[in-house]
Amino acid sequence: MTDSATTVGPMPMRIEARQWAEFSPRELEAYAELRATIDFGVPPYTWTEAAARPVRLLGWHGDRLVAHAGILVREVRVGDVPVPVVGLCTVMVRPDRQGTGLGAAIVRASFAEGARQWPEAGHAVFVCLESRVGFYERLGAHRIDGPVTFDQPDGTHEMAIVTMWRPLAKGATWPVGRAHLVGLPW
């Protein structure tokens, strides 16, 4: 996996791509500590479990975890067409570091790592609150128009928040048709 350092804000952030299954106790602790500071405000769906979000981008300021994003690969359907996508999830920046460019850096690194790991996926797809759409549009993402559906233990549901896509392959466009995420949302 690729590691990188990016200087945003007052100090450099070191970004590592890691397998969730290989997290050390220290990484698990740092993740839990960061996660506890974040309220995603998303609907109470059954979301994909942690192990099904296998690759994590970790952004460090020294030994402090300040940013995190998860990526996975999934074959969604648009109309009748299967579309392999990189799913982006659990994007979070430590509240006292938000607004300093770390979120943009970890999301860019996630798109790059997803494209590197799963070159068959020409698009990234993720859900977000309306209040985050501007953040992701600045990073090249677009809304998926029309109802987007996904699976829950009790059947198919319609996504109540925004679903966005972003090209990973050069020139990729989003296909026309009704999108179904095929499985639990992420």
Ligand SMILES: CC(C)(COP(=O)(O)OP(=O)(O)OC[C@H]1O[C@@H](n2cnc3c(N)ncnc32)[C@H](O)[C@@H]1OP(=O)(O)O)[C@@H](O)C(=O)NCCC(=O)NCCS
């Ligand atoms: C959303 C979040 C990841 C953004 O990270 P951040 O580090 O605060 O954002 P950045 O500083 O990298 O912002 C990058 C750019 O987006 C802009 N931006 C940030 N949040 C925005 C928003 N809600 N709407 C519009 N633009 C926004 C910034 O002004 C900045 O613009 P610039 O490039 O012109 O300077 C962070 O606020 C967070 O962790 N929030 C809580 C968890 C969450 O909601 N995660 C998203 C789940 S989908």
